[in-house]
Amino acid sequence: MHFEFQYIYFIWLATAVLLFLVLFAAVKKWKRKTIKKIGEPALVKSMIRGYSPFRFNFKFFLLCLSFLLGVFCVMSLRKPGGDDGIKRAGIDVVFVLDLSKSMLAQDVKPSRLLLAKQFISQMMDAMPDNRVGLVWFAGKAFIQMPISADHGSAQMYVDDASPDVVPVKGTVIGDALEQSLKSFGEREAKYKAVILISDGEDHDEKALKLSKELATHGLMVNTVGIGSPEGSFIPDDSTGGNKLDPATGAPVISKLNQKELQEIAANTKGVYVHLTDINAAVKAINAQLAQIDKKVSADTSLMSFSYYFWVFATAMVLLLITEQLLPDGKKVKET
Known part of the structure; x- marks a missing residue:
């Protein structure tokens, strides 16, 4: 018996990640332009020294991964529970x-x-x-x-x-x-x-x-x-x-x-x-x-299935909690 997705056609929802990437790239470009408009590079660097580009990118990655896990959850992974079919x-x-x-x-x-x-x-x-x-x-x-x-x-x-x-x-x-x-x-x-x-x-x-x-x-x-x-x-x-x-x-x-x-x-x-x-x-x-x-x-109408959508749902929730708890910036040493 093998695993299968009950609603495989929902995979098209994953294409929304492409839209997220386009929006993310637009935000990054807007940030760069805004920084240039503020003033001297040294002054700007001092003002945003607590900002962490890595964490900003990583949190976006967590959100995208959470969304994909949600798609897999909707697709409902299952496995036939026996030879009922x-x-x-x-x-x-x-x-x-x-x-x-x-x-x-x-x-x-x-x-x-x-x-x-x-x-x-x-x-x-x-x-x-x-x-x-x-x-x-x-x-x-x-x-x-x-x-x-x-x-x-x-x-x-x-x-x-x-x-x-x-x-x-x-x-x-x-x-x-x-x-x-x-x-x-x-x-x-x-x-x-x-x-x-x-x-x-x-x-x-x-x-x-x-x-x-x-x-x-x-x-x-x-x-x-x-x-x-x-x-x-x-x-x-x-x-x-x-x-x-x-x-x-x-x-x-x-x-x-x-x-x-x-x-x-x-x-x-x-x-x-x-x-x-x-x-x-x-x-x-x-x-x-x-x-x-x-x-x-196989006559699947007579089969019993074990469902595993909860695995993706649990992982999605944990990632969303992690994204919320993760600080946006890094610690700055006092001088």
């Missing part, structure tokens, strides 16, 4: 789920959405070492849960997923892919993959272009088509019947758009699966994910 040899996987109204169609049982949620649940059970993230989309896309090793929380979000979460109509797969990339927190796509579950009903040219860009970053997108090519009516909860076309009044039929989902997967060296059998789909996706290199990471 779970070592995971896995990858980061973002599930991108379509929550448009068309996912309520029942051409697959119990419905497209419920079948998709069952698939995600079984997929997470089949890859316990992988960290997961969630992106929901319909007419807009957003990150529902950032990358995490907490599969329990992810499952709760999946259970609660419904079209009501994203009230904007549409199927913006391109925006969903952008959000999935953001959820990884960096452009480096090593050890990362996306699983897109959708009926792909709306053709999205942006998604096809973006998938080619994602491929250049090494990000694999596996797509899961849900529904049937023949299509089905979309239930309308407000009327208790089926959704109707506002223009014609005829029932709307939602069909699975396999072609777009297949192209997205092919562009990123992923695999397309038509979801009819959950076990078979999980096996196919897992086989594809197995091609991605694994990394070993």
Whole structure:
């Protein structure tokens, strides 16, 4: 186990020492000019014979060192207290789920959405070492849960997923892919993959272009088509019947758009699966994910740490006390 700083990004505060040095140099220059303006050098030397340049410089050094110790204190040095953290040899996987109204169609049982949620649940059970993230989309896309090793929380979000979460109509797969990339927190796509579950009903040219860009970053997108090519009516909860076309009044039929989902997967060296059998789909996706290199990471949320910020805090206080007690001048012998 090694020491680490919990908030390493606070190191930028140390650059303030450069400002202190500039101000210190300005004060020294001002002192020299002032001494020259007073009068004869011999007289001035006699007047300031108790002044100690060394102590003045040393006290400034103590203040700068105290400030740096304060920065290290804020950064919070810590060390894992044991093997509480779970070592995971896995990858980061973002599930991108379509929550448009068309996912309520029942051409697959119990419905497209419920079948998709069952698939995600079984997929997470089949890859316990992988960290997961969630992106929901319909007419807009957003990150529902950032990358995490907490599969329990992810499952709760999946259970609660419904079209009501994203009230904007549409199927913006391109925006969903952008959000999935953001959820990884960096452009480096090593050890990362996306699983897109959708009926792909709306053709999205942006998604096809973006998938080619994602491929250049090494990000694999596996797509899961849900529904049937023949299509089905979309239930309308407000009327208790089926959704109707506002223009014609005829029932709307939602069909699975396999072609777009297949192209997205092919562009990123992923695999397309038509979801009819959950076990078979999980096996196919897992086989594809197995091609991605694994990394070993620790789930720090489950670790206990020993903290050592107090060491820097104690040293900082002692230096500040020393600086205050240290006289500014030197003793002058009486003549």
